[in-house]
Amino acid sequence: MTTVALVNTASIQERRDAGGMYHHRTNFDKYHPGYFGKVGMRHCHLKRNQSFCPTANLDKLWTLVSEQTRVNAAKDKTGAAPIIDVVLSGYYKVLGKGKLPEQPVTVKAKFFSRRAEEKIKGVGGAWVLVA
Incomplete structure (x- = not known):
């Protein structure tokens, strides 16, 4: 066997x-x-998020809130400006391309370009830096 x-x-x-x-x-x-x-080459402890900065232009600003918000702000005569928080919409920086309607608005973002600051102030609005 x-x-x-x-x-x-x-x-x-x-x-x-x-x-x-x-x-x-x-x-x-x-x-x-x-x-x-x-x-x-190796890059030890690479932080990719440092260069992440999505941008939005001024002409796109009012599309981030509802149309009803804009209509109510236009009717409101007390002078209370609507607040647009671009960070909640996924953008960090506001750039100055385009025109804003002649209506005060408060814009919150992490970064603003110089031209965006000037145009927001030009319509009677304000810009606020958020962390």
Whole structure:
């Protein structure tokens, strides 16, 4: 009676997948160029959020609030300006492209361009920096 040697099939699988830099090199060079090695420089403790600053122009400002808000602000004669918080809409900086309607408005943002500040003040509004 002969005995059959038990083979660990997991180790066979591991040996089959190995050899990317050696006996399977032609496959990797042909179908996966650049698989091995390093590219570029390392930047330890990279903070990607520092450069994240989505912008909105003045001509887009009133689209961030409802039309009813604008109508109510135009009817209101007490002088209370509506508040538009652009940070809640996902924008951090307000740029000065476009025109604002001749209606006071308070704009809250993290950053303002110089022209945006001038145009907001020009219509009798105010700009507020938020953290």
